[in-house]
Amino acid sequence: MTTAASEPAPFTFDASSFRNYDKQLHRYLARRLTQRQDAEDLAQEVYLRLLRIDATKRVQKPVAYIFGIASHVVADFRSESWQEHERQLDRDDESDDRASSPDELADRLNLQQQLERAFARLPQTHAMVLIAHKHRGLSYEEVAAELGLSIHTVEKYVTQAKALIRTMTWER
Numbered sequence: 001m002t003t004a005a006s007e008p009a010p011f012t013f014d015a016s017s018f019r020n021y022d023k024q025l026h027r028y029l030a031r032r033l034t035q036r037q038d039a040e041d042l043a044q045e046v047y048l049r050l051l052r053i054d055a056t057k058r059v060q061k062p063v064a065y066i067f068g069i070a071s072h073v074v075a076d077f078r079s080e081s082w083q084e085h086e087r088q089l090d091r092d093d094e095s096d097d098r099a100s101s102p103d104e105l106a107d108r109l110n111l112q113q114q115l116e117r118a119f120a121r122l123p124q125t126h127a128m129v130l131i132a133h134k135h136r137g138l139s140y141e142e143v144a145a146e147l148g149l150s151i152h153t154v155e156k157y158v159t160q161a162k163a164l165i166r167t168m169t170w171e172r
Contacts, residue, residue: 126164
């Protein structure tokens with residue numbers, strides 16, 4: 001008589017599992033963020049998302065699952081930070097109608113020149129995709145249709161372009 005292999009019990013996330021992975025998760029987040037407080041906040045978001053998991057869902061590799069969620073939380077955070085940065089730039093553009101001091105104009109010119117150099121260092125398709133998505137506000141689907149690329153490729157190019165720009169040195 002053969003016995004069927006029993007399925008492993010579903011892994012559930014509770015306070016003890018959080019303690020088991022807490023240091024690893026904080027180290028992972030701290031390496032990807034500039035502010036330590038942001039890492040603390042995002043760790044809490046990861047824990048909240050883990051608590052919302054359906055109890056019947058079978059998690060075979062809990063560490064991979066936790067870090068998968070953490071990578072999504074970091075990506076969401078960066079996207080929100082980028083969007084806030086763009087909103088601030090829009091507000092700054094609206095206030096440009098008022099007289100600007102020579103120092104402010106010099107700073108803006110310097111930033112514009114740095115951005116032009118940064119875009120010149122990007123592969124042409126990456127720059128086109130990033131400009132279409134971030135500057136012109138097109139969705140990934142619209143960019144893909146306009147440039148004849150797949151949506152996945154557009155997502156990949158935006159992510160790679162942002163990563164390249166983040167690694168560049170910026171003058172102040």
